[in-house]
Amino acid sequence: MELEQIWDVFLEELNKHDIVICCFRKHVAGIPFLYVEVDPEHISGWEEKGRSFIGVCSKIAMHKKKVTVETHFVRRDKGLFVYRHRFYVPQEKMFCCGNLCDDCIRLRVK
Numbered sequence: 831m832e833l834e835q836i837w838d839v840f841l842e843e844l845n846k847h848d849i850v851i852c853c854f855r856k857h858v859a860g861i862p863f864l865y866v867e868v869d870p871e872h873i874s875g876w877e878e879k880g881r882s883f884i885g886v887c888s889k890i891a892m893h894k895k896k897v898t899v900e901t902h903f904v905r906r907d908k909g910l911f912v913y914r915h916r917f918y919v920p921q922e923k924m925f926c927c928g929n930l931c932d933d934c935i936r937l938r939v940k
Contacts, residue, residue, distance in 0.1 A: 832895070832897075833897070833917055833919075836891045836892060836895065836897060836917050837855060837891075837917065839890065839891040840887050840888055840890075840891035840917075841853055841854070841855065843886075843887040843890050843891060844866070844883070844884065844887045847883060848869070849868055849869055849872040849875060849876055849883075850866060850867070850868060850869075850883075851867040851868065851869055851909070852867050853865060853866045853867065855915075861914060861916075862914070862915060862916055863904065863912055863913065863914055863915065864884070864901075864912070864913040864914075864915035865910060865911075865912055866880070866884075866910070866911045866912075866913070867909055867910050867911075868880075868909045868910075868911060869909070870908075870909050873909055876911065880911060881901065881903075884901055884913065884915070885899075885901070888901070888917075891917075892917070896919060896920070897917050897918065897919055898917070898918060898919075898920055899915070899916065899917050899918075900914075900915070900916045900918070901913050901914070901915045901916075902914045902915075
């Protein structure tokens with residue numbers, strides 16, 4: 831599955847930062863959560879720039895793929911930050927329904 835490869839690349843890129851001690855993904859009730867453990871000396875830096883680090887690593891993982899990302903901060907416990915982080919394929923019409931919709935697949939420029 832391509833999303834698994836995207837997750838693998840994303841976690842590898844995120845682990846490359848010296849601020850991050852470790853990071854992993856955990857599914858709870860079918861929802862993917864991202865756990866990031868941050869070096870105690872750099873917690874204030876992560877609070878300010880953590881979302882941008884996650885965004886940059888997500889862009890690297892999604893390069894040249896039709897995937898989008900959604901990240902929401904959930905909670906923090908000392909040096910452990912938890913985000914609801916999801917890669918997903920956007921929904922697109924795959925066939926013409928005959929109703930002359932504005933986003934009809936027949937009107938798409940190739």
